[in-house]
Amino acid sequence: MRYVFDASAIFAALKPDTIDKLCGNYTTELAKYEVDNIIWKEKSVHKRMNSAEQEVLLDLAASALRTMQILKIDGHETYVLKLASWLA
Numbered sequence: 001m002r003y004v005f006d007a008s009a010i011f012a013a014l015k016p017d018t019i020d021k022l023c024g025n026y027t028t029e030l031a032k033y034e035v036d037n038i039i040w041k042e043k044s045v046h047k048r049m050n051s052a053e054q055e056v057l058l059d060l061a062a063s064a065l066r067t068m069q070i071l072k073i074d075g076h077e078t079y080v081l082k083l084a085s086w087l088a
Contacts, residue, residue: 002026004071007034014060023067032070035061 004026005013013022039061043054073080 007031010035011038022064026069026071028071
């Protein structure tokens with residue numbers, strides 16, 4: 001079974017024992033930028049890492065994202081809105 005990961009799930013999986021769960025699964029184009037934003041916030045706002053750790057995590061995230069299928073939503077906005085409304 002394949003899964004769709006959002007940015008917070010991708011960030012949480014950026015650990016040696018869980019990163020392989022991302023491979024071959026799905027995410028959206030926007031998640032790439034959202035993961036980078038989470039990493040930026042972890043260093044700049046929450047002060048939970050230094051610059052070197054941030055750089056390593058950014059590289060790890062980029063590598064992980066390259067193993068995933070990136071879904072485009074262009075042209076599907078109406079369907080996404082209807083689905084979100086139905087789930088709410």
